Amino acid sequence: MNEVNVSMKINGKTVTGSVESRVLLAHFIREQGGLTGTHVGCDSSSCGVCTVLLDGYTPVKSCTMYAVMADGHEITTVESLAVGGKLHPMQQAFWDQHGLQCGYCTPGMMLSSIALLKQNPNPTEHEIREGLSGNLCRCTGYNNIVKAVQQAAQVMNQPELAAAADD
Amino acid sequence: MFPASFEYVRAHSSDEAFAHLQQHGSDARVLAGGQSLIPAMRYRLARPAVLVDINPIKEFSYLREENGFLVIGATTRDAQLEFAPFIKDRYSLITAVSAVVADPIVRHMGTVVGSICHNDPAGDWTATALAMRAVMVVRGPNGTRQVPIDQFLVDSYTTAVNEGEMALEVRIPIPDAHTQGSYQKIERKVGDYATCAAAVQLAMNADGTIRQAGIAITASGPIAMRVAAAESMLVGQRPTLELLKAAAAEAPKIASPNADQRGSSEYKKDMTRVLVGRGLKQALERLGVTA
Incomplete structure (x- = not known):
């Protein structure tokens, strides 16, 4: 097993996990982060439903990035948009x-x-x-x-x- | 689908990446933007045992002009070219291509050097590099060497980068004020492989003759290809509509596109002629030259 330790900030909160290097960022966000607002659609980098923001405002397809590539980085998902019940x-x-x-x-x-x-x-x-x-x-x-x-x-x-x- | 299991190694410097690649040889692949490699791994078309991630190498991300060349580093993203004002001002071919590579999100991760190294039969950057006569810089066991793009692109998904080596940058001659380009691409939808595409760049002499022509077609054979016969037909001549037509007619002669859901081989061949013709006309328009 090619396990790696991965730690990243998702919506300001540190999420860590020991995962296989082949785990995609989308799955890390959903499974380790427990944030299911990031969807998985085409699974082939075409549809963009898995888009999250990397280190501020860079949009990336989280199904086309390994979770380990985001180690030490900051991810923003849809869950962070509404603040205190007020919609973005x-x-x-x-x-x-x-x-x-x-x-x-x-x-x-x-x-x-x-x-x-x-x-x-x-x-x-x-x-x-x-x-x-x-x-x-x-x-x-x-x-x-x-x-x-x-x-x-x-x-x-x-x-x-x-x-x-x-x- | 999940990719096959692989060992992940992170490189923080060129030396570190090179050492990993030397150690693992043909088992290893360089991971840059990953926008072609990761989907290929997910389809199990690629199963590298080791990925050497070069994204953490800060000194690999640059886009600058030096000694007459535009120099693009190994982790410089497509979007960096798309949004750089100096590119928009002076590089019409790069401006055109950087707006149609894959889709806007993919362009934030995808890299120019990575795309050229991937050498997909339908690559946009490979055709552009041919038209602009780029040079690749490759690091090997005996130091770095420069490889002209025509020698760099060997066959589908195969380049002059040997086992244990890596491409460091692409160097593109800076177009002067009398040089313009055009990128013509037919695609069924954003993000699909091109049905056919053509990259064109023309440089003019003061007397109204063509000084240099760069013409390449992609998605038209095993790799992007230079239409050398069209280039030599144009150089030294004054552009006329007949000449442009004759030059464009050279493209289908070297094209060998596969028939697929995007069109028949005959249709795609003819589109190489149409797109080269359109590209030549648009480049001349941008030069303010009437054919």
């Missing part, structure tokens, strides 16, 4: 714009969208579609996902909008 502006936007139906692609879709807005805070519709082209959705037809990212971009650029919505 991206989650709120997906809710408001009906950016999901079955919801299976949604964690990866939202994390990719957050990474996209970090790189480009005011994307055009075309840039959103291009930026999310590594994430597949088989329900929505993408239009409402694009609208959700547009709403989130607006809110995240003007936090007072989010505050006003709470009143």
